[in-house]
Amino acid sequence: MKIKFTDLYKLTPYKKKIKKKINSLIEKNQFVGGEEVKKFENEFAKFTGSKYCVSLGNGTDALYLAVKSLNLKKGSEVIVPCNTWISTAESVVGENLKIIFCDVNLDDYSICTKDLKKKISSKTKLIMPVHLYGNPANLYEIKNIIKNKNIKIIEDCAQAHGSKINSKHVGTFGDIGTFSFFPGKNLGCFGDGGAIVTNNKKYYEYVMRARNHGALKKYDHKFSAYNSRLDTIQAAILRIKLKNYSRQLNRRRQISNLYYKNLSNIQKIKLFNLKKNQFSCYHQFVIRTSQRNSLQKFLKKNNISTMIHYPYMLNDLKFFKYNKKMKNSYKLGNKILSLPISEEHSNKEINYICEKIQIFFKN
Ligand SMILES: Cc1ncc(COP(=O)(O)O)c(C=O)c1O
Incomplete structure (x- = not known):
C-alpha cells in the first residue's frame, strides 16, 4: 500500500461545483474584489464568531498587517513561540520590534505559559500565541497572566480553522486573529490566501485600507500601503469549501x-x-x-x-x-x-x- 502525506486534488470535494463557479467568474470578468469576496468575509466572520473579517493575499500578510495595525512603539518586545512557521516571527522583524522567543509545552506544542511568565518584561507589548497543528493555545491562562498589563494579543490561527476552546473559536480571544488559506491548510484555496478577524473597528479599518494601497475605493488613498487582496476566484472556492x-x-x-x-x-x-x-x-x-x-x-x-x-x-x-x-x-x-x-x-x-x-x- 502506498500512502501519500496528502493529495490536494483528491482532497478537494465538490470539484464540479468549484469548476463551474470558476468558469462563470471568468466569463463575467470577475477577478478582483466584488460580491464573492464580501460574502466570504461575512461568512468567515460568522464562522469564527467575530465582528469583522478582512480577506488578504496570504497568512503572512495577515500577520504583518495585524502587527502594523497595533502601531507599537519602536523597540517594544514581542513574544513569539519558538516552534512555529517562520512567518509568525517575520511579521515582527521589519517593524523595529524586538522578538523574544518563548518555549512551547510538550502536551500540545503551543506556547509554554511557565516560560511566558519569565519572558514578560516592562517592554513587552505583544504576545503572538500560535495554535500550532490546530491545537488551541491556552488563551484563558495567557489572558490571566497579562491581566492589568498593556499587552496585546495576536493569535496566529493559520493552522486552526475550526479549533475552539470551550466552544469559542480561536482568534477571538485576543485583539486580532490571523488565518492562512494556503492550499495545504484544512481550509485551503487554489493558491495563496489569508485573512484577519477582529472585534476592533480601528484595526479592521486599518487593515481594510492597508490591503489596498490605503484606499477603500479607487483613488481614495489615505496613506501609502500595500496590495494584499484575496482574489475573487479564491474567495468563491473558499465559500464552497467553508459550507462543507x-x-x-x-x-x-x-x-x-x-x-x-x-x-x-x-x-x-x-x-x-x-x-x-x-x-x-x-x-x-x-x-x-x-x-x-x-x-x-x-x-x-x-x-x-x-x-x-x-x-x-x-x-x-x-x-x-x-x-x-x-x-x-x-x-x-x-x-x-x-x-x-x-x-x-x-x-x-x-x-x-x-x-x-x-x-x-x-x-
Ligand atoms: C503557523 C503559521 N503561520 C503563518 C503561516 C503563513 O501563511 P501563508 O503561507 O499563507 O503566508 C503559516 C503557513 O504555513 C503557518 O503555518
Whole structure:
C-alpha cells in the first residue's frame, strides 16, 4: 500500500461545483474584489464568531498587517513561540520590534505559559500565541497572566480553522486573529490566501485600507500601503469549501481517534495530550520519539510519507539573533514526526500506518 502525506486534488470535494463557479467568474470578468469576496468575509466572520473579517493575499500578510495595525512603539518586545512557521516571527522583524522567543509545552506544542511568565518584561507589548497543528493555545491562562498589563494579543490561527476552546473559536480571544488559506491548510484555496478577524473597528479599518494601497475605493488613498487582496476566484472556492467544512473536521477527528486508539500503548512515542476543553481541528497529527529518524526511514521503506513540522526551532535560526536555549523544545525538531491526516485517508490506510509503527517498536 502506498500512502501519500496528502493529495490536494483528491482532497478537494465538490470539484464540479468549484469548476463551474470558476468558469462563470471568468466569463463575467470577475477577478478582483466584488460580491464573492464580501460574502466570504461575512461568512468567515460568522464562522469564527467575530465582528469583522478582512480577506488578504496570504497568512503572512495577515500577520504583518495585524502587527502594523497595533502601531507599537519602536523597540517594544514581542513574544513569539519558538516552534512555529517562520512567518509568525517575520511579521515582527521589519517593524523595529524586538522578538523574544518563548518555549512551547510538550502536551500540545503551543506556547509554554511557565516560560511566558519569565519572558514578560516592562517592554513587552505583544504576545503572538500560535495554535500550532490546530491545537488551541491556552488563551484563558495567557489572558490571566497579562491581566492589568498593556499587552496585546495576536493569535496566529493559520493552522486552526475550526479549533475552539470551550466552544469559542480561536482568534477571538485576543485583539486580532490571523488565518492562512494556503492550499495545504484544512481550509485551503487554489493558491495563496489569508485573512484577519477582529472585534476592533480601528484595526479592521486599518487593515481594510492597508490591503489596498490605503484606499477603500479607487483613488481614495489615505496613506501609502500595500496590495494584499484575496482574489475573487479564491474567495468563491473558499465559500464552497467553508459550507462543507464541518464534515472535514469530523473526519479529521475520526482519524485522530484511530491514531490514539492504535498508538497509545507504545511507550516510546508521545501523542498530543489535549485537555477536554481544547477542540483541535487536527491540522497535523504529530508524534514525538527519540527514534524519529529511523522510524521515518522505516515508514518510507513501507511507502508511507511523513513530514516534519518543523525540523528547527526559530531560536536556532542565526539571523533572528536569539541565542537563549529553550528547555522543552531543545532539539525538538529531531524528535517530532507528522503522520498523514487528511479527509481522503481511509481507516484502512490509517490502520496500516499504525500497524507498521507497532512493528517498528516491537523490533
Ligand atoms: C503557523 C503559521 N503561520 C503563518 C503561516 C503563513 O501563511 P501563508 O503561507 O499563507 O503566508 C503559516 C503557513 O504555513 C503557518 O503555518
